[in-house]
Amino acid sequence: MPSVAVPPARLAIIGGSGTQGGAFPADLHPCLVADDDGLVFETPYGDSPPFQLFTLASEPVLHVRMHGWRPGVPRGLASRQVFSVLQRAGVRRILSEAGVGSLNHLLDPGDLLVCDDFVDLTTDRAGEGVAGGRLLVMREPVCPVGREALLRSARRLAPDRRLFARGVYVVTEGPRFESPAEVRRLQGMGDIVGQSFSPEVWLARDIGACYAGIQLIVNYAEGVVSDWSHDELRRRFTDDARLMGRIVLDAAAALPGDEAGCHCRELRKPTLLA
């Protein structure tokens, strides 16, 4: 039965390919056992996907997977269900991870990137935020404190990987991949292409939370460098899943408890359109 009461938590992790294994986070760290699992909450947008609550460095952390598509639940609606829960929990910092395609021919499968900007080309995820009545300024859309924590953890836990400290994430609606002609157009917009990051990045700003994510290149987009194989894509998703999960957990544990170091909350203003 869905619950109305959301447990308080200041930290949240939105998982992609790296945390889709059922044993997250216990699989990655023997001390991390979920305090509660399969938590479904009522929201104004319908019942939420299942959340997990666990304790990391004495802090309660809410974890939810946005990877995958629930039948009958449009992606934009699912995001609003998630952010309605995160707002009620009082979440202030959010980290995410995702597998993406490479638009920039300098990026290879296996590379890691912590993007600092995005282009939203989604067609069915627009609409109002969950807090309502806000002018959301996208001057610095990705939290610099969260980005630095992810970069530091990635350097330490994946020293043999190429790591890029900035890049532009082009968000498409999906779930299908892009055609070669679409990719040629997208190459003028950014470095990587994927189907997450928005609306999460601006819904986070809407609820007054910081948001940052790390991306793993899992394939070349069509027409970039060479054709990709389904086997390699599967291998990237499975072999690197634990690494991505460990980086996000390590970065989450290192995030400062206070809200110093960034101006994310100042970029949420009262609307002028009331």
Ligand SMILES: [Zn+2]
């Ligand atoms: Zn911030």
